[in-house]
Amino acid sequence: MKIVSISYPLTPEQKNELGIPQVAAIGQFDGLHLGHGSVISTAVDLARKEAIPSAVITFYPHPKDVMRKGNYEGYLTPQVDKQELLAEMGIDILYVVDFNEDFSQVSPEDFVTEMLMPLQLHTAVVGFDFRFGFKGAGRADMLHEMSRGTIQVVTVPPFLMDGEKVGSSSIRSALFSGRIEDATRWLGRxxxxxxxxxxxxxxxxxxxxxxxxxxxxxxxxxxxxxxxxxxxxxxxxxxxxxxxxxxxxxxxxxxxxxxxxxxxxxxxxxxxxxxxxxxxxxxxxxxxxxxxxxxxxxxxxxxxxxxxxxxxxxx
CATH class of the missing domain: 2.40.30.30 (Riboflavin kinase-like)
Known part of the structure; x- marks a missing residue:
């Protein structure tokens, strides 16, 4: 798996080097739990079907860490762990976007036109609750229109176990209370x-x-x-x-x-x-x-x- 560190906006050199047709799963993916796995496996399967590279676009540091808000209290899968797991899942390219306060102010439109479109994404695969851009104003259904129809979008529904949505917040809560069996079941490891x-x-x-x-x-x-x-x-x-x-x-x-x-x-x-x-x-x-x-x-x-x-x- 190739690991590429990028920041907003992409340089002309990066646009020239990185701009190839590819299928990318986009998200923070902290935990790489079974719900995240369903998004990423969808991207890998589609990329193989199209005979183009599969990619993951993720963000580091964690946005909640940078913005100092929400219930963020550490990583479930820090960067080294995440890289190892994604390589095992068959990802060809991992883009690690530098998340800082300036990037947090970027509009949804500029994120699409200045970062996603230059990568020449064939398809973006995202979770049902995916948000992007300043204050999370961008939604999955906006990606296709904002890319002027160049990026296809696949939205993956929530991953349920026993009728309950698998999510990073639930896993954190399980760890905080010592319910390791629940965390293991939702992480899949x-x-x-x-x-x-x-x-x-x-x-x-x-x-x-x-x-x-x-x-x-x-x-x-x-x-x-x-x-x-x-x-x-x-x-x-x-x-x-x-x-x-x-x-x-x-x-x-x-x-x-x-x-x-x-x-x-x-x-x-x-x-x-x-x-x-x-x-x-x-x-x-x-x-x-x-x-x-x-x-x-x-x-x-x-x-x-x-x-x-x-x-x-x-x-």
């Missing part, structure tokens, strides 16, 4: 985070449960504080290992920590992970974060978490 293993307080080693402290690579959605059963691996290793992840403020030892700390204890592993990138797939919420009255109580609690994790991951 496990919720994934990644980060660099850094030095921590090394208290886990003294307790008999060595942990890898993660410095996350991006602003991920933070799931409910607590303990999780996970699968994890380092980016240089293809083997997934079972593990217990704690997301919390370490109340047994500290007061006043406000930024959640991510720690992963890999079961039956004793290697050196410092400096490596760890990828973690969240499988199931085990319990909420607790403040233990003693170190012995904490050790007993972790032992129960490990036993529960083995039970979950060995199913």
């Amino acid at each position: 496990n919720y994934r985070i990644r980060g660099t293993v850094i030095h921590g307080e090394k208290r886990g080693r003294a307790l008999g449960f060595r942990t890898a402290n993660l410095e996350l690579e991006a602003h991920y959605v933070t799931p409910a504080l607590g303990v999780y059963a996970v699968w994890a691996r380092c980016s240089t290793d293809k083997e997934w290992l079972p593990g217990v992840m704690s997301v919390g403020l370490k109340p047994t030892f500290h007061d006043g920590i406000v930024k959640p700390i991510y720690e992963v204890h890999l079961l039956d592993f004793d290697g050196d992970l410092y400096g490596q990138t760890m990828i973690v797939d969240v499988v199931q919420f085990i319990r909420k974060e607790l403040k233990f009255n003693s170190v012995n109580e904490l050790i007993e609690g972790i032992s129960r978490d490990v036993a529960k994790t083995r039970e979950i991951l060995n199913r």
Whole structure:
């Protein structure tokens, strides 16, 4: 998959280089959940039918992050994760549009004429709730007319599961409340985070449960504080290992920590992970974060978490 960073308006050189007939799915696609998948697979199928490249046009940073409004509280799929998933879905070209405050002021008409039309889109594939341009004034049914009939438009209906629309907001809510099974079902895969293993307080080693402290690579959605059963691996290793992840403020030892700390204890592993990138797939919420009255109580609690994790991951 070719990745192209673009900004508004396209330069003459970009128009000349990038302007080829193509089918493009357009949207933020944070989460790349099953609803987004239905839009993107529609674009891929149509592109193959027309024998032209398939593309995705997405925006970075997240518009809600730039505009500081709405219920945005992190990414479900930061850019690196999104790129990997889109490549697996068969996309030929990924356009990453630089979203900034100036771009947020661009009218729907100018977005179409100065960005979409120069790309020579054969067809734009969008979700039923797609909006574009200043204050979201543009709707999917306007794309064809604004392009003076040059761009065909396919609008994909909402993706329903058990009669409920699959959406990023619902997935965020599920993560916030520890309903990992719901998030997994709507994403069509496990919720994934990644980060660099850094030095921590090394208290886990003294307790008999060595942990890898993660410095996350991006602003991920933070799931409910607590303990999780996970699968994890380092980016240089293809083997997934079972593990217990704690997301919390370490109340047994500290007061006043406000930024959640991510720690992963890999079961039956004793290697050196410092400096490596760890990828973690969240499988199931085990319990909420607790403040233990003693170190012995904490050790007993972790032992129960490990036993529960083995039970979950060995199913």
